[in-house]
Amino acid sequence: MNFTHDVIVIGGGAAGLTAAGGCALFGLEVALIEAREMGGECLNDGCVPSKALIAAARRAQEARTPLRHGVMLARPRVDWRGVHAHIHAAIAAIAPHDSQERFEEMGCAVFRDWARVTGKHTVKVGKRTLSAPRIVIATGSSPAIPPIAGLAQVSYLTNETLFDLTERPEHLVVVGGGAIGMEMAQAFCRLGSAVTLVEPGELLARDDADNVAIVRRTMEEEGVRFVSGKAARVEARGDGIRLHVEKGEAIEGSHLLIATGRKPNASGFGLEEIGVEIGEGGIVVDQRRRTSLKHIYAIGDCRDGPRLTHVSGYEGSNVALEITLGLPTKVDWSALPWCTYTAPEVAQVGMTEKAARERHGDGVTVVVERFDDNERAIADGDTAGQLKLVLKGKKVLGASIVGKNAGEMLLPFSQSITGKSSSFALGSAVIAYPTRSEISKAASFTAWEPTVFGSVPKKWAQTLAKLRRRLA
Numbered sequence: 398m399n400f401t402h403d404v405i406v407i408g409g410g411a412a413g414l415t416a417a418g419g420c421a422l423f424g425l426e427v428a429l430i431e432a433r434e435m436g437g438e439c440l441n442d443g444c445v446p447s448k449a450l451i452a453a454a455r456r457a458q459e460a461r462t463p464l465r466h467g468v469m470l471a472r473p474r475v476d477w478r479g480v481h482a483h484i485h486a487a488i489a490a491i492a493p494h495d496s497q498e499r500f501e502e503m504g505c506a507v508f509r510d511w512a513r514v515t516g517k518h519t520v521k522v523g524k525r526t527l528s529a530p531r532i533v534i535a536t537g538s539s540p541a542i543p544p545i546a547g548l549a550q551v552s553y554l555t556n557e558t559l560f561d562l563t564e565r566p567e568h569l570v571v572v573g574g575g576a577i578g579m580e581m582a583q584a585f586c587r588l589g590s591a592v593t594l595v596e597p598g599e600l601l602a603r604d605d606a607d608n609v610a611i612v613r614r615t616m617e618e619e620g621v622r623f624v625s626g627k628a629a630r631v632e633a634r635g636d637g638i639r640l641h642v643e644k645g646e647a648i649e650g651s652h653l654l655i656a657t658g659r660k661p662n663a664s665g666f667g668l669e670e671i672g673v674e675i676g677e678g679g680i681v682v683d684q685r686r687r688t689s690l691k692h693i694y695a696i697g698d699c700r701d702g703p704r705l706t707h708v709s710g711y712e713g714s715n716v717a718l719e720i721t722l723g724l725p726t727k728v729d730w731s732a733l734p735w736c737t738y739t740a741p742e743v744a745q746v747g748m749t750e751k752a753a754r755e756r757h758g759d760g761v762t763v764v765v766e767r768f769d770d771n772e773r774a775i776a777d778g779d780t781a782g783q784l785k786l787v788l789k790g791k792k793v794l795g796a797s798i799v800g801k802n803a804g805e806m807l808l809p810f811s812q813s814i815t816g817k818s819s820s821f822a823l824g825s826a827v828i829a830y831p832t833r834s835e836i837s838k839a840a841s842f843t844a845w846e847p848t849v850f851g852s853v854p855k856k857w858a859q860t861l862a863k864l865r866r867r868l869a
């Protein structure tokens with residue numbers, strides 16, 4: 398077959414851009430297809446706008462505690478148009494990294510239209526049919542809308558519309574206590590909205606429950622109200638809504654945010670017709686991210702698996718290496734990090750205590766270090782939180798951190814889990830004083846303490862001391 402390109406990448410989000418850019422930098426002829434804005438969800442309606450909103454909220458919260466450390470601040474005045482402008486300025490500042498021009502400079506042919514897979518090696522975009530020996534599907538996901546009776550008849554927000562608000566919601570009702578629900582509930586509350594969050598199960602269910610309890614307490618103290626139950630029915634009420642919780646109360650609010658997970662963008666553009674297997678959680682892939690048709694890869698949010706920007710980037714670069722150099726690259730989730738950017742942040746790498754005990758039973762030990770023992774945290778007056786180090790013997794299986802900047806502290810534990818460092822190396826490292834990172838050294842050293850100060854080293858130290866007294 399006379400192919401038009403070496404590889405076709407569908408989707409210009411974190412996954413597709415990494416795969417396309419990687420292949421182009423190795424000199425392959427790459428077709429990159431994106432129907433909407435370049436940069437996908439992370440840049441346009443995900444990570445970037447949500448973290449920009451959180452930054453505005455942090456500023457308001459700081460001022461809301463008027464007297465702290467002997468310093469008096471003026472009460473915050475939140476101008477929602479200013480918040481909106483900050484969010485969109487952040488998007489605009491990062492947009493050049495993901496732009497059509499940048500990827501064309503790297504050597505990609507960029508097509509800005511919807512793609513349809515028309516054959517095992519062919520993709521139609523606009524009036525053109527492209528063909529390649531390898532195809533990468535990186536079509537992302539959309540908000541999953543739960544079966545709440547009456548939802549279609551009321552107006553509601555999702556991450557696709559939330560960041561366009563130009564006025565502060567009076568009372569935001571958030572459905573879903575996952576990462577989006579928790580981050581946005583706290584941010585809107587800090588910016589002055591009343592916030593009620595409805596969740597039937599555990600908040601941040603993938604994280605360590607003790608650590609989540611700490612962030613929940615902080616959010617409650619700041620004014621977020623948590624309602625346990627499933628959102629079952631909703632109706633319009635004046636300019637707002639009234640949400641009925643299954644076997645529970647009815648909550649009235651001015652705005653409704655649906656944050657109940659993601660639906661992979663896997664069907665409706667030709668994959669089923671050519672025999673690519675699609676499961677409940679998305680496109681079915683093997684560890685090398687190959688679909689049931691081995692020359693077609695699926696990466697990022699569109700396939701079954703973790704949905705995070707760094708995961709999309711990791712899979713994009715793996716697949717680029719496999720396609721360009723022919724090196725099979727399997728994904729490895731043993732040191733997968735993630736962080737929810739509430740205050741305090743809730744961060745995780747590797748296994749939680751619960752997951753480790755399910756897998757390894759009594760062989761697991763857990764070391765807990767609290768930030769109220771960390772001297773930088775004390776000096777800063779920001780001691781909420783703790784680090785849980787999960788070990789099997791001295792091998793690190795995971796770390797669960799809740800606290801200010803917890804997400805920044807995961808790296809040494811990632812390296813320990815992957816064998817590029819060890820709990821001993823971290824426990825004996827020299828760490829700048831006073832920093833919050835000292836807690837990582839403290840936890841690692843605690844794991845070694847019984848060995849370092851065990852009976853054998855103690856006996857040896859005593860013998861040496863005796864010898865010195867005799868010989869000196």
Ligand SMILES: Cc1cc2nc3c(=O)[nH]c(=O)nc-3n(C[C@H](O)[C@H](O)[C@H](O)COP(=O)(O)OP(=O)(O)OC[C@H]3O[C@@H](n4cnc5c(N)ncnc54)[C@H](O)[C@@H]3O)c2cc1C
Binds near residue numbers: 407409431436705707
């Ligand atoms: C509010 C929010 C906050 C988040 N915060 C974080 C965070 O802090 N950290 C983190 O790691 N993750 C975060 N995420 C998750 C992160 O945004 C996603 O995991 C990531 O963006 C997925 O990247 P992707 O490339 O797989 O998909 P996407 O970014 O969705 O890209 C897919 C692209 O494919 C295009 N497309 C789809 N079908 C077609 C077609 N047929 N033809 C042409 N183009 C097509 C779409 O237009 C889209 O641009 C957040 C998500 C949300 C919603």
Ligand SMILES: NC(=O)c1ccc[n+]([C@@H]2O[C@H](COP(=O)([O-])OP(=O)(O)OC[C@H]3O[C@@H](n4cnc5c(N)ncnc54)[C@H](O)[C@@H]3O)[C@@H](O)[C@H]2O)c1
Binds near residue numbers: 596
């Ligand atoms: N900081 C981050 O890394 C970050 C931030 C935001 C989003 N994300 C990613 O975005 C994706 C989506 O996040 P999310 O928070 O929407 O999904 P999620 O899957 O994390 O949480 C959804 C929650 O909605 C609840 N729910 C479902 N139906 C409900 C109902 N009828 N009533 C009440 N609650 C209901 C579920 O029990 C669940 O707890 C995730 O993949 C996440 O990893 C990541």
